[in-house]
Amino acid sequence: TVVVVGSANVDLVVDVPRHPAGGETILGGDLRRTPGGKGANQAVAAARAGGADTTFVGALGRDESAELLLTSLGAARVRTDTVDRIDAPTGTALITVSPDGENAIVVAPGANSHVRVGAAQARRIAAADVVLAQLEIPLDTVIAAARERRDGALFVLNAAPSRELPEALWEQVDVLVVNEHEAADLAGPGSGAATPEDLAAALLARVPAVVVTLGAAGSLVARRGGEPVRVPAAVVAAVDTTGAGDTYCGVLAAALAQSGPAGLARAARLAGAAGALAVTRPGAQDAVPHAADVVALAEE
Numbered sequence: 001t002v003v004v005v006g007s008a009n010v011d012l013v014v015d016v017p018r019h020p021a022g023g024e025t026i027l028g029g030d031l032r033r034t035p036g037g038k039g040a041n042q043a044v045a046a047a048r049a050g051g052a053d054t055t056f057v058g059a060l061g062r063d064e065s066a067e068l069l070l071t072s073l074g075a076a077r078v079r080t081d082t083v084d085r086i087d088a089p090t091g092t093a094l095i096t097v098s099p100d101g102e103n104a105i106v107v108a109p110g111a112n113s114h115v116r117v118g119a120a121q122a123r124r125i126a127a128a129d130v131v132l133a134q135l136e137i138p139l140d141t142v143i144a145a146a147r148e149r150r151d152g153a154l155f156v157l158n159a160a161p162s163r164e165l166p167e168a169l170w171e172q173v174d175v176l177v178v179n180e181h182e183a184a185d186l187a188g189p190g191s192g193a194a195t196p197e198d199l200a201a202a203l204l205a206r207v208p209a210v211v212v213t214l215g216a217a218g219s220l221v222a223r224r225g226g227e228p229v230r231v232p233a234a235v236v237a238a239v240d241t242t243g244a245g246d247t248y249c250g251v252l253a254a255a256l257a258q259s260g261p262a263g264l265a266r267a268a269r270l271a272g273a274a275g276a277l278a279v280t281r282p283g284a285q286d287a288v289p290h291a292a293d294v295v296a297l298a299e300e
């Protein structure tokens with residue numbers, strides 16, 4: 001089983017001719033209101049695209065946005081009995097998209113600032129094979145979640161969005177998943193690392209396994225004491241890259257729950273296939289593919 005600890009947001013998306021400057025008002029297209037947030041996206045991916053028994057640990061308000069997220073999580077069969085309902089607005093992302101596909105995003109974290117590991121959450125984490133977290137919730141909560149896992153369970157950290165990690169978090173990580181920007185931020189300017197292979201090697205000084213996602217170029221998997229492995233991506237027509245990284249992380253966690261750390265390369269192939277399918281559809285959770293399609297593409 002997989003437990004995903006993280007954020008849930010409603011994404012409010014508007015297409016704009018260009019992003020507004022300070023003090024400026026711009027007319028955009030129709031408003032889209034879709035379920036998102038890295039934690040909820042990854043939970044939907046682990047369950048629907050990865051086929052794992054998945055629990056989401058997060059926090060939602062008592063508003064309509066919360067209902068939208070619970071409906072999306074429920075449709076993917078994610079367990080939500082460990083989601084706290086609190087007196088804060090559900091997390092919201094304000095997103096404008098320009099014609100070249102560039103996003104400008106403001107996140108109001110709201111309830112996500114109050115995600116915590118209480119007794120019920122700790123019990124579910126202690127029963128999991130993989131605990132997956134990101135960095136859109138308090139770092140203390142991420143550390144607490146990692147510490148509740150049982151011996152032999154894997155803690156997978158998707159270090160996004162980029163921020164500095166305290167030692168107490170570094171020492172918990174079994175598998176670090178980052179894109180190239182996040183990898184460079186964590187390796188630090190002093191590392192001199194240029195290629196994904198260099199970045200992964202630098203990060204292996206801190207954690208036993210690293211996955212660097214490379215967009216249309218696929219991903220790179222590296223474990224201490226082994227040779228790094230490149231996993232190419234399928235060639236697809238990209239429509240909307242939102243949620244590709246989250247889909248990748250969720251499916252990676254689901255596959256690792258089955259195989260353990262020895263199956264990291266195969267997990268990355270499944271995760272890459274799921275990420276490729278996700279970019280062919282608009283939205284975040286709405287774009288997460290089904291497990292059968294993921295397996296079919298991974299085995300092509």
Ligand code: ADP
Pocket residue numbers: 179212213214215216217218219233234235236238241243244245246248271272273274275276277279
């Ligand atoms: P992030 O959005 O976090 O930067 P990436 O863009 O690296 O993450 O995407 C995550 C994964 O999704 C990639 O490793 C790749 O396997 C898959 N993917 C992303 N974009 C594409 C694409 N254009 N074509 C095929 N696969 C893609």
